[in-house]
Amino acid sequence: MRTPEILLLGGPNSGKTHYAGQLYGRLKRRPKNLKIRSGDGSSVNLTALEGVLTNLEDGNAAEHTPSEQYDQILFPLVDSKNNELDLYWPDYGGEQLKLLFQQREVPAAWRERLESSNGWLLFIRLSSETTYPDAIAKLASLPEQRPEKNLRQETWDANAYWIELLQILCSVANYGITSKESKPPLAILLSCFDEYRTEGKEPKDVLKETLPLFYKFISSNWLESNLSIWGVSALGKSLSHDSNDDDFIDDGPEYQGWVIPHNETYENTDLTAPICWLIDKTT
Incomplete structure (x- = not known):
């Protein structure tokens, strides 16, 4: 039987590097609900993750990962029920x-x-x-105001960007765009959530x-x-x-670090919780 595989996706500067280092530190030093499968430790890119941990141990932020240096990372995991899972970073640097x-x-x-994956973990x-603001609604409310010239934005609105990207991924993976039943479990991690003051709000x-x-x-x-949608702060605070x-x-x-679970408002120190949720959905 094939081991289920989860893809971790996210662009550059989306918080993946610190989450990867913190996840590795917990699996290595404080394993709880998840641990690295025995005998598969060589599959983990220790050089990349040890470098992140070294910086964090000194109380400093990790350096940005060059996209050409570590293009992928694989975590072979097992949970407390002996369910196995491969957590795969197909694009550690985020540029691809x-x-x-x-x-x-x-x-x-x-x-x-994408075709072989059983679940997606998406960092935003x-x-x-x-x-961008709703220009049409603004003009409708103030008809006397018109832009002096046609200003074309070079950057996509994030709403359109993420919708388009997920549609591309679904199409490539042969998941029906309109079929809910065919799509893999999706956990969205709102990273660097400590940058928000959201007491009492669910992610x-x-x-x-x-x-x-x-x-x-x-x-x-x-x-x-x-x-599921999670608030995630891999460090719990900002570091330089x-x-x-x-x-x-x-x-x-x-x-250090915490997550706010789906449909909750409290901070949970178990950074592996979103992965455990996906394991429950794929095993």
Whole structure:
């Protein structure tokens, strides 16, 4: 029987590097609900992740990962019920996903990986997303105001970007665009969630307020039981390359960071929770 495979997807600067390092630190030093499968440790790119941990142990942010240095990472995992899962980063640097969108061309390796995947883990950093106001509604309310010239935006609105990208991925993976039942479980991780002050709000409400069209798209095209939205702060706070944060130095990075589960408002220190949710959906 084939081991289920989950793809972790996200563009550059979406928080994947710190999440990868923190996940590896927990699996290595504080395994709880998940651990690296015995005998498969060589499959993990230790050089990439150890470098992230080293920076965090000094209380500093990790360096940006060059896209050409570590193009992919594989975590062979097993949960407390002995369910096995391969967590796969097909694009650790995040540049390939952006090129896939820009060029509308999907390499054979990506096609094979998407077709064989059983679930998707998608990173979105809301604070880095670009959105535009509703110009038509604004003009309708103020008809006397007209733009002096036609201003064409070079950057896609994030709502349109993520809708288009998911449609590309679904098409390549041979999932019906309009069929809810055919699509894989999708966990959306709203990364760097500590950048928001959202006390009392569920992550899905924050996504709905920030990217309403995208939220409507995923709600309409995924089964409710196969969709979850999480707030994630892999570090629990912002670090710089020379912050030398005492909490990370004294306690260790494996004690930092949290997630806010789907349909909840509290912080959970188990960074593996979104992965465990996907395991439950794919096993």
